[in-house]
Amino acid sequence: MAIPSSQRIFVDAVTRYCLARNITVEVRSDGWLIAMRSGERRHLAFAYDVGLNSATAHQIANDKAATADVLQCSGVPCIPHTLFLGPKLAAYAPAAGSWETMLRLLAENPRGLVAKPNEGTSGDGVFRVTTKPALELAVGRILAAYPSLAISPYVEIEDEVRVVLIDDRPVVVYSKERPFVVGDGRHSLLELALAATPAERRSTVLPGLFAELGRAELDAIVPAGDRRILNWRHNLDSGAEPVLLKQGESRDACIELAIKAARAIGIRFGSIDVVRTDGAWRILEVNAGVKMEALSRSHPELVYAAYEAALDKVFA
Structure with missing residues (x-):
């Protein structure tokens, strides 16, 4: 869903940068297109991309299956994603068909699969499935709105950075x-979730729960001291909160792996999601557009500084 430009810190950061440096700036298309001019040089920013990345790197990063393929070829540990084309692209689909391959993936992954649009951000249209009917429903919903989808094994993510x-x-x-x-031994999971979640955030936090x-699990009393996660997804648009990572081994390991992923794809400015599963770090996704709306609520100075550093590269 498009966010009004007045709420997008990206637009504010780019505008503020340009005004401070006498760079002519013009905001178009409700903030999704920004034209900048410095002397004879003209530069464009679109959506959350300042224009540092090549067209090829941008397209690969926005394609989840292509990203996984490139990372695997480059020896970078990642969560595999398999591409499936929808009806509009049926002419390019393999002759053997896709459904049999999807069922094989489901059989090979007893913990289930995650189906999602192959292109897209913010966690829209993401489904965890463990049964054939659920898979069929998820595929139908995704392909009704998107031309293709990607399927990955469901893994228990211990941390996402x-x-x-x-x-x-x-x-x-x-x-x-x-x-x-956290349970108190008196209230149900549903009661605790409703009490802990502000009304304006319930539509993003609670659907995953x-x-x-089922109803019985939601109505069950949570024992005192028990910690219950309300959403299996780590998406910021699904209620997760950004927490700055302190210096240490985990931070260093994530940075090292993210750099390898960025180099493999050719990304100059991007955000890389690194996850820890079974004690090992792997790449989940690479984003060519750097969206930091959630982080800006708690650390706006870091967000402005990041966009400023990227724009310095543009106008260097």
């Missing part, structure tokens, strides 16, 4: 903390 890089230099590193409640659990 986002690393924002500019030419291999980390400018922002934060973890994504999912919303949770309702999709995963």
